[in-house]
Amino acid sequence: MIPDYILNKVDKPARYIGGELNSYNKDIDKIDIHFAFAFPDVYEVAMSHLGMHILYHFLNRREDTFCERVFSPWVDMEKLMRENKLELFGLESGTPIKKFDFIGITLQYEMSYTNILNMLDLSNIPIFSSERTEDDPIVIAGGPCAYNPEPLAPFIDFFYLGEGEVLYDEILDLYKAFKRQGRSREEIIEAMLRFDGIYIPKFYEDTYNNDGTIKQKISLHPDARLPISKVVVEDMDAVFYPDKQVIPWIQAVHDRVTLEMFRGCLRGCRFCQAGMIYRPVREKTKDTLINQAKKLLDSTGYEEISLASLSTSDFNDLDNFSKELIDVCNERMVNISLPSLRIDKFSVELMQRVQEVRKSSLTFAPEAGTQRMRDVINKNITEEEILNGCELAFRGGWSRVKLYFMLGLPTETEEDIYGIANLAEDIARLFHGIDKSERSGALQLVVSTSCFVPKPFTPFQWHGQDTVETFMAKHMQLKNAIKRKGIKYNHHDAKTGVLEAVIARGDRRVADLIYQAYKLGCTYDSWSEFFDEDKWLEAAKLTGVDYYFYANRQRSYDEVFPWDFINIGVTKDFLITESKKAEKEATTPHCREKCSACGANKFKNGVCYED
Amino acid sequence: MRIRGQFTKEGNVKFVGHLDTMRMFQRAIKMAKIPVAYSEGFNPHSKIYFAMPLSVGVSSVGEYIEIRTKEDIEPEVVQNKLNAVLPRGVKLKTCFEVQPTAPTLMSQVDVADYIIKFEQDYSDKIEQTLCKEEIPISKRNKKKKWVDVDIKPLIINYEISDAQLKVKLYAGSKQNLNVDLLLKAIFGEDEIICNIERIDLYTNMDNKFISLSLSDKI
Numbered sequence: 001m002i003p004d005y006i007l008n009k010v011d012k013p014a015r016y017i018g019g020e021l022n023s024y025n026k027d028i029d030k031i032d033i034h035f036a037f038a039f040p041d042v043y044e045v046a047m048s049h050l051g052m053h054i055l056y057h058f059l060n061r062r063e064d065t066f067c068e069r070v071f072s073p074w075v076d077m078e079k080l081m082r083e084n085k086l087e088l089f090g091l092e093s094g095t096p097i098k099k100f101d102f103i104g105i106t107l108q109y110e111m112s113y114t115n116i117l118n119m120l121d122l123s124n125i126p127i128f129s130s131e132r133t134e135d136d137p138i139v140i141a142g143g144p145c146a147y148n149p150e151p152l153a154p155f156i157d158f159f160y161l162g163e164g165e166v167l168y169d170e171i172l173d174l175y176k177a178f179k180r181q182g183r184s185r186e187e188i189i190e191a192m193l194r195f196d197g198i199y200i201p202k203f204y205e206d207t208y209n210n211d212g213t214i215k216q217k218i219s220l221h222p223d224a225r226l227p228i229s230k231v232v233v234e235d236m237d238a239v240f241y242p243d244k245q246v247i248p249w250i251q252a253v254h255d256r257v258t259l260e261m262f263r264g265c266l267r268g269c270r271f272c273q274a275g276m277i278y279r280p281v282r283e284k285t286k287d288t289l290i291n292q293a294k295k296l297l298d299s300t301g302y303e304e305i306s307l308a309s310l311s312t313s314d315f316n317d318l319d320n321f322s323k324e325l326i327d328v329c330n331e332r333m334v335n336i337s338l339p340s341l342r343i344d345k346f347s348v349e350l351m352q353r354v355q356e357v358r359k360s361s362l363t364f365a366p367e368a369g370t371q372r373m374r375d376v377i378n379k380n381i382t383e384e385e386i387l388n389g390c391e392l393a394f395r396g397g398w399s400r401v402k403l404y405f406m407l408g409l410p411t412e413t414e415e416d417i418y419g420i421a422n423l424a425e426d427i428a429r430l431f432h433g434i435d436k437s438e439r440s441g442a443l444q445l446v447v448s449t450s451c452f453v454p455k456p457f458t459p460f461q462w463h464g465q466d467t468v469e470t471f472m473a474k475h476m477q478l479k480n481a482i483k484r485k486g487i488k489y490n491h492h493d494a495k496t497g498v499l500e501a502v503i504a505r506g507d508r509r510v511a512d513l514i515y516q517a518y519k520l521g522c523t524y525d526s527w528s529e530f531f532d533e534d535k536w537l538e539a540a541k542l543t544g545v546d547y548y549f550y551a552n553r554q555r556s557y558d559e560v561f562p563w564d565f566i567n568i569g570v571t572k573d574f575l576i577t578e579s580k581k582a583e584k585e586a587t588t589p590h591c592r593e594k595c596s597a598c599g600a601n602k603f604k605n606g607v608c609y610e611d
Numbered sequence: 612m613r614i615r616g617q618f619t620k621e622g623n624v625k626f627v628g629h630l631d632t633m634r635m636f637q638r639a640i641k642m643a644k645i646p647v648a649y650s651e652g653f654n655p656h657s658k659i660y661f662a663m664p665l666s667v668g669v670s671s672v673g674e675y676i677e678i679r680t681k682e683d684i685e686p687e688v689v690q691n692k693l694n695a696v697l698p699r700g701v702k703l704k705t706c707f708e709v710q711p712t713a714p715t716l717m718s719q720v721d722v723a724d725y726i727i728k729f730e731q732d733y734s735d736k737i738e739q740t741l742c743k744e745e746i747p748i749s750k751r752n753k754k755k756k757w758v759d760v761d762i763k764p765l766i767i768n769y770e771i772s773d774a775q776l777k778v779k780l781y782a783g784s785k786q787n788l789n790v791d792l793l794l795k796a797i798f799g800e801d802e803i804i805c806n807i808e809r810i811d812l813y814t815n816m817d818n819k820f821i822s823l824s825l826s827d828k829i
Contacts, residue, residue: 001623005804008668013626019699021638247638249627301641333655 001094006084010077014249015043018091021247022299024060024067025092032064032176036090036097036137038105039071040115041526046071047246048254050308051106051143055164057242065172068092069246070103072115073122075524081122088122097123100137101175105156107145110503111496111526113152116141117518120155127515129157129202134185138175147230147277148456148563151506151514153201157189161566162197162231163263165239170195193223197231199566200224206508206562212549214507214560229567230277234605236262236284243295247302256304256337257296261289261321265310266590266607268598269367270378270582271409273455274310276570279598280606281314281591286321293325297332305329306337313347314590316610322353339363343381343389352396361400361444362393368409369419375585376411378459378578383423390427394434399441401427407474407491408452408466410582417474420447421481428484445487449478451497455504456563457570459578464554465501468494495533496525501551507562510550512543569600612680613709614689615716617824620671622700629664635698636676643692648681662716662812662823663723663782666791673811675823677709677716705824713827720783720823721815722767725790728806729774733797737771740797748796762788762796767820779820782812 007013019025028034037056039046046052052069059067068090073081081088087096097103103125105116117127120139126132129139141152142160149159160167171192178188192198203224207215219226233239241260248255264281265274284292293305305325315321329336336354341347343364351362366386368374374381390401405420424447431443451471454463466474471494482489503510516539517525524530540547555561557576564572574597581588588596591607601608620632627635637657640647649655662675678689690706697703713719740746746763765788767779780788790807813820 004668004806007623007626013667014628014631017623017626019623021635021642021696021698023698025699247635249635250631251634298644299642301638333649 001089002081002086006077006080006086009080011074012043012250015071015074016077016091017249018069018094020249022244023069023092023246024056026060026066028066028093028095031066032179033062033066033102033172034090034095034100035059035065035067035172036070036100036103037067038097038103038116038119039069039108040105040112040119041072041524042074043071043248044250044252047248047252049106049108050258050260051164053242053245053258054240054260055104055168056246057244058165058240059168059172061240062169062172064176066092068095068100070097070119072112072119072524075530078118078122078523087124088119098125098136101179102140103137104140104142104160107141107143107152109526110145110151110500111531113503113514114518114522114525116152117155117515118523128154130154132157132185136185138185138189144274144277145504147273147566147568148504148506149199149201150206150508150562151503151510153508154511154515156201158192159199159201160197161199161228163233165233166231167195167197171198190221193221193225196225196229199228201508204565214562216560217565227565227567230569232280232569232603232605233263233282234603236282237288241292243292244299245296245302247300254306255302256306257293257300257302257334258306258308259289259293259296260284261307261309261312261315263309264600264606266314266592267311267380268378268578268588268590268596270376270459270578271367271406271452271455273458276457276575276598277568278310279569279600280603280608282606283316286317286324289321290324290328293328297328297334303333304335304337306339308339311342312338313342313344313350314592318350322350326354343386348389348392348396351393351398361402362398363402363404364389365404366423367404367406368416369405369421369423370416372585373409373412373416373419375587376582377406377409378582378587380587380590383426386423387426387430391430391434394431394439397440399431399439400444402446402448403427405447405449406452407449407478408471408497410460410463411585414477417477418481420449420478421483424482424487425484428487443486447482447487447489448491449475449489450492451494453497453501453504456561457568457575459575459582461505461561461575462555462557462559462579465498465551466494467552468498471497493528493531496528496531498547498551499525499533499536502545502547503550505561506550509543510545513539513545516543569598569602571599574598612683613677613711613713614680614684614686614706615675615677615709615823616686616690616693616703616706618674618676618697618701618703620665620674620701622670624698624700625665625668625670628667629661632665632701633659633661635701639693639696640678642696643689645678645689645692646680646682646684648679660716663720665809666789666807669725669790669807669809671809672704673809673822673824675716675812707824708829709827710829716823718784719814719826720812721781721785722779722813722820723782724777724779724810724813726808726810727776727778727790727794728808729776730804732774733803734771734773737776737797741766741769741771746796748792750792762792766793 139157141156146159203221205218209215262283264278367379454460475491520535647657658679660677686706690703745761752758765781770777812823814826
């Protein structure tokens, strides 16, 4: 436990004390497995993560297992911990992480990687997997970024590819049995080879071509499989879902009940990694959802419930479900919040239904400014639908609208950049064209652009990303094109965007860059106030990692990628077909309209097998 | 119906700030299914009130909450239901109904007492300061300007024993002495390690200090 004199000195000490409503407390002497769930960011961010809430309760439902949470201490706390030689600890019991059996790290975004190294170091656990001994916990990593595990390969004992509910029970049972037999840490890790979905980096090696690209991935162990398939939950109604959530002491980024309606996404937007790696779409039934909503609201006392899924308005039984949910929520004085929605009529109607009184701001993501560009990325939405959706929203009483776009998408031209400004202008005109009596307040329109980062397992995984200079020029161009005072424009930082691309499509050599940057003092890179580009550039120089090679280089279809050995269901052939269709500005229908044979039907469930 | 409770805030929960403690109680009251009343309007909030904020890092065995319920409920039931869900360190010691006409909790606070435990014996130093006729110290006023104030009249009594100081101070909206300011008056800018605990809050009835656990009780 952290002593009082230290907690008295740090900002928001409640980040470090545990003991929240709905958190667990178990007798450490009466458990067999001590598991630390790690989120490599600060408390308020970590506590907003749905996956953490699911796995925390999933693991703690086992009597033999105590899952504690561990997050990245804020910089003030880290400094005091180092000065006072305090090790990183689990929030529930205060036990040093080094004494745990497992530390399971969730990989949600690349810019959190230096924090992972820092957390291991603060725990007194060797950063490199090869240097760990019997005294160290087994270090696991999972989550969306694990689909390209290579940039973290030297640091992680094994990666878990897929959804946690599938294998963890078997993994823990196996661990317990092996531990009872007195088997070594190495033997336990090796035994994980029996599971498809588990990647143990030390049993594989990459060979390289002269041009620096990968030649081949070689298995170094007879049981080390190639390829490795992700694991997915088959029956979303039967799978465990927590009936409580730990309620953070201090207000988290998302502080409300989160109801997961389905996994996967029908849409197939070509820039979107989540849309590919979580296939196939698997829904819960309405009754399951209503039941879970009631339990969660009653056990948390929250005043808000959020419907979390990739494209909420695509839910099959949306009409009946939303009506029933509204009744449940009205009874309990609870608001419903919806994540960023498609901009179609369907979604706006849903918004209207759930927010009868308070009109929060509407967030839409057209992603691109012209129809041509939206066709390239397969964002199947027309300008007419966007304008109609906005009109409906304006007439429904909304006046605050946020629009999200990406810059640097493949085949982007000047016209596409100006298209963003034009679309925003058209929306503003539309608002002012509506009679004042039929709309409310003054328009607050925010246009936000991010820098497109090509991600593994997307049809754009071959794309050479724009350079920092190009992105910055595009920001200026768009800024100058937005003339109306009522429209606010902001954009993400190009430098972070390019580094993210280096790491996202990195191979094992990029691990050197991450380690070196960490050694130079980089942590909290996703926080603009801490991101230090110079240190990263210095690390790149020291390690010989060439940003251009990883971020900006256009790849050919026959190149072997670091993540090719993972089978997500969706095939590389499908991604190539999609990439070629993008070049021709041809769109692909969504899963329910027509199956495009992406390969995800190998999982034998979900939307692929709907009538 | 107006139900008041006296509760503790001990152990690590003392690091949870006042607003966060209020939010925690709001959730706990809903979790415990207490029939709490709601305000009217677009953004209804549950009718829960607290007596006086407690500084982060200060523990207490005498905090107060008032819950207005929309239906009658036995105070003891509220106490049991809430204690079943409240986190470690927060516990309702007693719950009671108060007169419908009772003033608000916050307006009733006039006095607070504290026990401050030090790591070493500072008896002499404390006595030297507290026995003075005047104890001047500069503090920021509400307009953030530095002003000199005499805190002596705000100290009702004190008791020094070994490494411990027990003080009764004026508190609340009329006149208030913060413990941190008192410690600053004694120790200046020196960093001293101590544990501060609030013991109870009182209301002033004709110069008699009545614990809020007794005031307006039905």
